[in-house]
Amino acid sequence: MQRQNFRCMHRLRVRWAEVDMQKIVFNAHYLMYIDTAMSEYWRALALPYEASMHILGGEMYVKKATVEYHASAKLDDTLDVGMRCARIGNSSCVFEAAIYCGDRLLVTGELIYVFADPATQTSTPVPAALRAILEGYEAGAEMVEVRTGDWNALGRDAARLRTAVFVREQGIPADAEADALDTSARHAVLYNRLGQPVATGRLLQQAP
Known part of the structure; x- marks a missing residue:
């Protein structure tokens, strides 16, 4: 896997609590790094996870997670974790991950998520809207x-x-958050692909 294959790349630093007696990262922590990057992937999609899943009518459940080790990370290393959606099936999505230290590939991983009804935890088809968002990204x-x-x-x-x-x-305080300038300001709101507002700002004109 090449770094340029990943549009989503999350950077983190190895902490003391994550290394073992050999002074390298304990193997289970790499999966935690990948899961952290998965959260950043949802952020890159501009999808607040809980609210978005409510709109989509389901939840994403991990069905399978595999990790392959190529080299070790050490205390205080800066790591870049790449995440991408590789395939979308009827009810499942396959995500690929790669962890780099500089240009050196340390770990590769694969996560298989299944879209399911949260009440019954039975699989349902990946919604067309989510499919389009993943493919578009x-x-x-x-x-x-x-x-x-x-x-x-x-x-x-x-x-x-x-x-x-x-x-x-x-x-x-709520009464300090809003002011009279809102009525004359130029406002901007960012909407994600589900129509959710996700960010806002305003431009004030102090003089003509």
């Missing part, structure tokens, strides 16, 4: 659409995002 397509407008057009989605980030996550 691997083909180099943009994962978000930027819409700009005034508060009347975008205020509802912008306010929802700002409340989630500033009020709920950061604890800013």
Whole structure:
């Protein structure tokens, strides 16, 4: 596997708790590195996982995970973990991973996920929308659409995002988060391919 084959690449550093008596990374941690990169892959798709799966009507379950070791990582090494969707079947998706230290390939892995009904955990077909997102991402397509407008057009989605980030996550008082400038500002909201608003900002004009 070549680094250029991966559009999604996540960087991390080996920590003290991840090495063994031989002072190399304990074998099980490589699978954790791959799983961490899988979370970054969903981020690259602009899909907030829980909310997106709710829209899609299912969940992704790991059916099989395999890891092949080629070389070892050591304490304080900087690793790049590549992740890509290699194949999409009727109800399953095959993801390939590769872990590099510089240009040296250390580990390759394969994860098979099955899309399933969370209530029964029985497999169901991969939704067409998810299939299109995965195929589009691997083909180099943009994962978000930027819409700009005034508060009347975008205020509802912008306010929802700002409340989630500033009020709920950061604890800013709700009455301090919004101000009178919203009505005159130019707003931008990013939407993912499921139509979910995922980011927002505003441009203020201080003078004509």
